[in-house]
Amino acid sequence: MAKEGADMTEETEYMIDKNVKKEIDNVETSGNAKEMRAVILSGFGGLNKLRVTKKAMPEPQDGEVKIRVKTCGLNFLDLMVRQGTIDNPPKPPLVPGFECSGIVESVGENTKGFEIGDRVMAFVNYNAWAEVVCAPVDFVYKMPDEMTFAEAAAFSLNFVAAYMMLFEVANLREGMSVLVHSAGGGVGQAVAQLCSTVPNVTVFGIASCFKHAAIRDSVAHLFDRNVDYIQEVKKISPEGVDIVLDCLCGENTGKGLSLLKPLGTYILYGASNMVTGETKSFFSFAKSWWQVEKVNPIKLYEENKVIAGFSLLNLLFKQGRCGLVKSVMDKLLCLYEEKKIKPVVDSLWALEEVKEAMQRIHDRGNIGKLILDVEKSPTPLMASDSTETSEAGEEEEEPEGDNDSKERMPFIH
């Protein structure tokens, strides 16, 4: 994987920009085609690779619906896409984004179950961050009347992932205990809420100190990311916990396994430790990727432990499990309508503010979900070159036109 990522970054900015320009030209020269605004990632790298541009509007194919997008979800995974540190990323330029909500504007041939005007939320394999998205019906779900578009974009990925990890992978039952990293994030808050639907489940959360006041009520025990939380959890629960949900990876894998009770399940569902704020991030990532502690099955046998990986996007788009996801979504919408769960929205951002939004999730400043609101105008203060105020963001920038790969090579040694 590391190798593929490195290859991708060898495209120069020049090439990428030419491609974008060609695409825009196509739109302008074609009389029938309509245009839409979209966030474009021109190449893998820092925040400066993102811009809002005009793009040809897609039309729904057989079995697809065309959605006039209202809001999109922004996930930590989108940072990894931006840096090119996910497995087999598509070639830029690309429109990022895996989930959105909006209104059905038209339907393709042989498209059943949806009508123009339906309020929907959808998973897409990229292309969500735009004014219009087309998606096969298998990935589209009708929204409950009382759900707002912002809630819908905060709902899909986070709650489906949290539900499937707790109930499909780990078999959460009465009286169990759960440790969740990034308790203040979108998935963390979904996990906390879903745990509260099962009697007598204890949630241990890990989050940066400054979030503690805001999320204290959502979990039973809250620890600072920077303390030795292993010892703190063991003080409260000497036997450990039944389920560990880890989105960090790296050294935390071993720690997480050591915290499991017999028959406990450790679930790795992300690798956010692999995203850094430095120019050399790519190779820091490659290094930690290969250094991830491998697990000996016989150790699992002796200790009666379970280790699992969970990637909702792979499940949906590589492994064809949209039927299962649909059944999970149905259960979740029941829980929503019973008011047992409610997505937590951190903040709404215009498409033009995507850099600031990404910086916020990078800095783990969010509590709940970051939402891109397609109809929102940028806040005047933040418009145009506002990234200059974002120091950590600047650290990620490379000089324009530099070849990423060459720039980074010295850091291998």
Add this chain to the structure above:
Amino acid sequence: MAKEGADMTEETEYMIDKNVKKEIDNVETSGNAKEMRAVILSGFGGLNKLRVTKKAMPEPQDGEVKIRVKTCGLNFLDLMVRQGTIDNPPKPPLVPGFECSGIVESVGENTKGFEIGDRVMAFVNYNAWAEVVCAPVDFVYKMPDEMTFAEAAAFSLNFVAAYMMLFEVANLREGMSVLVHSAGGGVGQAVAQLCSTVPNVTVFGIASCFKHAAIRDSVAHLFDRNVDYIQEVKKISPEGVDIVLDCLCGENTGKGLSLLKPLGTYILYGASNMVTGETKSFFSFAKSWWQVEKVNPIKLYEENKVIAGFSLLNLLFKQGRCGLVKSVMDKLLCLYEEKKIKPVVDSLWALEEVKEAMQRIHDRGNIGKLILDVEKSPTPLMASDSTETSEAGEEEEEPEGDNDSKERMPFIH
């Protein structure tokens, strides 16, 4: 672990036999103590390390019941104990055996819930292969009236392990598919029966060809151990299976993982590939132990897979989960009384026939469970030095009095 095993085998036969003799002397010089027959393992190694001898009868301590044993279970694990290839084996001489059934003969102080005359089955941490066993009440379960003692000894370990793997670890549900190695063995037959209690579950079994006629009805699809069963399973179920139960370990781990569907669970519950029929078995074992393919958690993440280890004995005797096991036993006894499950007994053997019984399980000749019947007299043909007829058994023997460790050292290189 390998190292500990090697240390243990440094005891000479001379030392071990002296210890046994001292124990017997103690019995004979103590006026009050009663004697009982028991199988003694005098040191780690081949079949010749086993003999039936007289031993001081144990008396129940606080919270224990004393059981007049009728039958004992013989498991593949007992072969690993004999060869010293389990983790932290106790020092020989020891009485092997982890499960038995019988009648409560007396109860210790503060022992609640059992009365003299109760028909019971029990888990014990060694010492089962004897006329009398004492066990804490947490590990003792009353037998249903209609259950025979042989069935009881065939029931406990196999059905509890099968149930916990299918329902506690893997969350078996309607419509799923299960692949089980050693489908003809005690656990394999229990797995097949328990799967039939869930609607629409498909069981793929692997077994030696000569068992196929006998077990064909218990599973949907049966494959020979020596064919490329991975390809055969994929022909029938191109997506793979939901659960793989592997008691072999070694190269099969990677194969098993490759057969899993997304969200599927691979469970390693034994390591019978590590028992061989050769004198140099111990180091063959150590080699394969360390060569077991380790698993990268990130691969699990990308593929949405779960890998688990399950050891019922560790759960019971090292990890204090007897309460959970009790609740599982209650469910299993309901299923038994509803005639939904029924232990399969392969054959009954006198204590004096333990070598022949072990040879049979070593050769994977059994269909269902091997039982030691304490009240059975040895079949005349097989009495005394019958091991001479057991060729594979002879291969495992070392010359009397040899130091195991020295004998085996050359095989490290």
